[in-house]
Amino acid sequence: MTFFNEKSIIETINMIKVHNLDIRTVTLALSLRDCCGENIKEVGEKIYNKITKYAKNLYTYASEIEEEYSIPIINKRIAVTPVSLVGEACKEYDYVYLAKVLDEAAKEVNVNFIGGFSALVEKGCTKGDIALIESIPEALKQTQRVCSSINLASTKAGINMDAVKKMGEIIKETARLTAEQDGIGAAKLVCFCNVPGDNPFMAGAFHGYGEGECALNIGVSGPGVVRAAVENLPKDADFGELANKIKQIAFKITTTGELVGRRMAEKMNIPFGIIDLSLAPTPAIGDSVAGIFQAMGLEHAGAHGTTAALAMLNDAVKKGGIMASSYVGGLSGAFIPVSEDAGMIEAAKKGVLTFDKLEAMTSVCSVGLDMIAIPGDTSTSVISGIIADEMAIGMINKKTTAVRIIPVPNKKVGDYAVYGGLLGEAPIMKVNSLSSETFINRGGRIPAPIHSLNN
Amino acid sequence: MDENKIIVTISGKDGVGIVAEIASVLAKYEVNIEDIRQTIMQGCFMMFLLADISKSKYSFKEIKDALTQTGSKLGMEIWIQKKEIFDKMHTI
Numbered sequence: 001m002t003f004f005n006e007k008s009i010i011e012t013i014n015m016i017k018v019h020n021l022d023i024r025t026v027t028l029a030l031s032l033r034d035c036c037g038e039n040i041k042e043v044g045e046k047i048y049n050k051i052t053k054y055a056k057n058l059y060t061y062a063s064e065i066e067e068e069y070s071i072p073i074i075n076k077r078i079a080v081t082p083v084s085l086v087g088e089a090c091k092e093y094d095y096v097y098l099a100k101v102l103d104e105a106a107k108e109v110n111v112n113f114i115g116g117f118s119a120l121v122e123k124g125c126t127k128g129d130i131a132l133i134e135s136i137p138e139a140l141k142q143t144q145r146v147c148s149s150i151n152l153a154s155t156k157a158g159i160n161m162d163a164v165k166k167m168g169e170i171i172k173e174t175a176r177l178t179a180e181q182d183g184i185g186a187a188k189l190v191c192f193c194n195v196p197g198d199n200p201f202m203a204g205a206f207h208g209y210g211e212g213e214c215a216l217n218i219g220v221s222g223p224g225v226v227r228a229a230v231e232n233l234p235k236d237a238d239f240g241e242l243a244n245k246i247k248q249i250a251f252k253i254t255t256t257g258e259l260v261g262r263r264m265a266e267k268m269n270i271p272f273g274i275i276d277l278s279l280a281p282t283p284a285i286g287d288s289v290a291g292i293f294q295a296m297g298l299e300h301a302g303a304h305g306t307t308a309a310l311a312m313l314n315d316a317v318k319k320g321g322i323m324a325s326s327y328v329g330g331l332s333g334a335f336i337p338v339s340e341d342a343g344m345i346e347a348a349k350k351g352v353l354t355f356d357k358l359e360a361m362t363s364v365c366s367v368g369l370d371m372i373a374i375p376g377d378t379s380t381s382v383i384s385g386i387i388a389d390e391m392a393i394g395m396i397n398k399k400t401t402a403v404r405i406i407p408v409p410n411k412k413v414g415d416y417a418v419y420g421g422l423l424g425e426a427p428i429m430k431v432n433s434l435s436s437e438t439f440i441n442r443g444g445r446i447p448a449p450i451h452s453l454n455n
Numbered sequence: 456m457d458e459n460k461i462i463v464t465i466s467g468k469d470g471v472g473i474v475a476e477i478a479s480v481l482a483k484y485e486v487n488i489e490d491i492r493q494t495i496m497q498g499c500f501m502m503f504l505l506a507d508i509s510k511s512k513y514s515f516k517e518i519k520d521a522l523t524q525t526g527s528k529l530g531m532e533i534w535i536q537k538k539e540i541f542d543k544m545h546t547i
Contacts, residue, residue, distance in 0.1 A: 004538065006492060006503050008545040009464055013534055067516055069540040252544045259543040323547075 016071055019224035020287040021253065023260050024280050025075040026062050027200035028055050029207040029215045029273055032081040032116075040090040044101040047086065051078060051105035051114075054214060054270075059110040061267040065260055073260070074422075078106060079205035079217070080116035088128030095132045099139035099146045106145040113188075115205030117148040120195070123157040123445070133166060137173040140185035147203035153193035153391035155398045159446040164391065167191050168384030168440070172407050175376070179409035182417040186406040187339075187371060191387050193394030193401045198274045199330040204367075204402060215273030216265035217330065220257030223279040223341075224287040225249055226313075230295040242296065243316045250277060250320025258325045276330030277321035278366060279313070281341035283424040289313075289334055290343025290353075301344055302353030310334060311364035331400060333366020339419065339426035340371055349427045356432075363393050368402035373417040373426040376409040378433070383407060385436030388446075396449055459509035460489075460538040463522060467531035469500035477504065480525050484518045485511040500531075505538065 015021040035046035055078055062073045080086075080102070087098050099117050106114040117139060119129040136148050150167060153159035171191075175183030190203045197208015200217035207214075229249045233242065257275045265272035281289045290301035293309045314333040321328045336358065338344045347353035355372065362368040368390050374383075387403045394401030408417040411428050418425040465477065474491070481488055481504075490505040508518060519535045526533025 004462060004490065004503065004505050004541065005545065006494065006501075008541050009462060009503055010496075010501075012536075012541055012544055013464060064516070067519060068537045070534055070536045071540065251547075255543045256540060259539060 022072040024221040025219040027077045029079045055109040078114045082118040084119035084128045084132040093131040095135035103143035113202045115147040118206045120151040122154040141177040149204040151192045151195040158448040168380040190404040193391040217273040218261035219276040221280040222253045227291040246316035247320035250317045251324045254321040254324035274329030279334040288343035301347040337371035339424040381437040381440045384440045463504040464534040465502045
């Protein structure tokens with residue numbers, strides 16, 4: 001005899017219909033290590049053939065599963081081995097060409113982003129890493145779907161300050177080359193500390209060195225569902241009750257995500273990798289992490305207490321997720337992108353959410369400074385200073401941190417950058433313009449902290 | 456867990472022949488109804504229907520499309536989902 005519960009059915013449908021519960025991404029993670037070679041054209045051909053072969057049915061299968069459960073799967077994506085490695089054995093380096101190959105392959109299989117135009121340089125750069133990093137501005141200008149990420153620091157290795165300096169210049173140049181679209185190239189470029197190799201979310205997704213041949217990773221979201229649940233609690237419910245409620249919701253979101261992920265992996269006949277439970281906001285009304293802070297009792301994101309609220313939220317989400325699946329991975333927690341979150345945009349517009357407060361929040365969120373538009377005339381050394389601070393937070397706290405900022409060409413504080421779609425829009429935020437130049441110019445590597453020696 | 460079990464949820468203004476219409480589509484598509492429950496919630500008619508599609512020669516997609524069409528003809532909101540999603544989400 002099969003049972004069903006009407007209340008559960010209504011709750012599920014409401015989560016999807018009213019509170020925007022969705023599968024944010026199904027990401028095919030794919031190794032390109034067997035595509036290396038001396039002849040770059042042959043490498044490109046191997047990359048294209050492998051991606052289009054493995055991802056041929058990604059879009060169709062995802063659409064079928066959407067139908068089966070009536071839950072939207074917003075993005076279909078691909079993450080590949082850091083391309084710095086794949087192109088390194090070539091006699092002549094041409095990473096822009098490889099980026100174009102990735103773009104073509106992504107277009108062919110109908111995925112909106114492909115991640116892995118990446119290098120891991122926390123301790124130092126190889127020749128291929130340097131060539132890839134230098135090609136980023138042009139690569140992101142000439143492609144639409146390619147995302148790039150560079151790991152600049154780790155708790156084990158310290159912070160590669162030479163690369164931090166370089167990335168300040170690269171971010172600015174990337175924005176400059178895509179000036180007509182408010183520097184959108186920089187929205188597809190992210191710098192990391194302690195980057196995970198199984199993250200399905202963009203712009204930071206790539207297929208890590210320790211991963212298998214391929215896997216299906218899934219990213220679920222649901223800030224709207226959490227907000228609604230918190231709103232329905234009495235205003236005097238204490239933090240234990242609040243945390244419990246968030247855990248329960250996170251559990252439900254995760255089990256649903258795992259069902260979809262496993263079904264997808266089964267259809268594609270590849271292993272299921274991980275589920276990344278991240279409260280990833282969208283510009284849709286109500287689908288906002290800032291909205292959760294308000295439901296918790298803060299006037300706006302940015303109010304004193306926001307860091308504490310975020311810390312509790314991030315932790316409760318992970319706990320609920322861990323209970324629901326043995327393979328929670330990626331970035332799991334709460335994202336705080338500014339341009340992608342209606343509540344954050346509003347707080348930033350009103351000037352109550354500042355850059356410095358966001359930096360504090362990144363010490364307890366799941367990633368870092370994300371989708372923040374800053375004045376186009378911000379100097380490269382200030383950008384590097386921002387990156388260095390963020391890397392330090394990650395390194396010392398043994399957490400993943402990241403920087404995805406856009407110095408929007410020709411725009412200043414008070415103007416807006418508009419990207420559309422999931423990337424949203426952002427008011428240009430004020431940054432501290434004091435010089436960091438001499439500090440950044442020192443170069444070298446900030447040594448790993450004492451607690452890196454945990455062997 | 457059985458991937459052949461589906462839940463059909465219908466909601467909207469109460470009227471004559473809703474159950475009959477849905478049931479006749481299911482019969483036509485060789486879908487066996489295992490349980491039906493109805494309720495009025497905040498003035499809104501709601502029906503939950505558990506069915507088994509394992510004996511049907513039609514695909515889930517074909518059955519879903521037929522039901523969706525009937526739902527819109529009746530002016531009702533209709534959701535057709537594999538039951539697994541509810542079992543997974545609400546069971547520890």
